[in-house]
Amino acid sequence: MQFTKLGAFISLFSLISASALTFTLGAQEKSCFYIFTEKPRTSVNFYFAVQSGGSFDVDYAIKNPKGVIIHSDEKQRQGDFMINADEVGEYEFCFANGMSTFAEKVVDFEIKFQDENDIYKAKMPVQPNSQxxxxxxxxxxxxxxxxxxxxxxxxxxxxxxxxxxxxxxxxxxxxxxxxxxxxxxxxxxxxxxxxxxxxxxxxxxxxxxxxx
Missing domain, CATH: 1.20.5 (Single alpha-helices involved in coiled-coils or other helix-helix interfaces)
Structure with missing residues (x-):
């Protein structure tokens, strides 16, 4: 998984199953982050919460690799839900603070792959030819x-x-x-x-x- 903040183009995380980030969203500002899925029909758990600023709310939108909005809402304080990344490619997660004229927001968010064959999940070692x-x-x-x-x-x-x-x-x-x-x-x-x-x-x- 790889994140890039719009305007900065800096890779923050790479090749990990879950990533958490806290950032400041200025007044009238929009920040976007990206993940790249390598397999189709991947379930992605998305969590965010506004920690401080104004009325503790932001607008957000999630777009698939074709640029189609698959989930969005306005003036939300937090969210915890799962989306189905049916297509391989880059998914966009954007936060907007357009409703605030001067108040900046501090936002926590986390994106985690929910894969049935998750290699990062703890498992017992399998011995060869074992029953x-x-x-x-x-x-x-x-x-x-x-x-x-x-x-x-x-x-x-x-x-x-x-x-x-x-x-x-x-x-x-x-x-x-x-x-x-x-x-x-x-x-x-x-x-x-x-x-x-x-x-x-x-x-x-x-x-x-x-x-x-």
């Missing part, structure tokens, strides 16, 4: 279960990471609003006090003129 063994099959089943549980654990960690980052961003935003509101409140109180003093001075000046 089927119940114990070996049981150990392989245990390995598969551990692999599935680790995958579920990874997804849970990704979920908690996203929630933690968003909660921290919300806290920082709330603190900033309280700070500026407090400054505005102080200025308003000073302005009201100054206005009251001015009105009282005008009142007493008018009273003195009437007495004279």
């Amino acid at each position: 089927p063994n119940t114990h070996v099959e049981g150990m392989q089943t245990t390995i598969d279960n551990i692999d599935s549980q680790l995958d579920n654990l990874l997804k849970a960690l990704q979920y908690y990471k996203t929630r933690n980052n968003r909660n921290q961003a919300t806290v920082r935003s709330t603190e900033s609003r309280i700070y500026y509101f407090s400054i505005f409140e102080v200025l308003l109180m000073v302005g009201m006090a100054f206005l009251q003093i001015t009105i009282v001075q005008i009142f007493f000046k008018g009273s003195r003129k009437q007495l004279v």
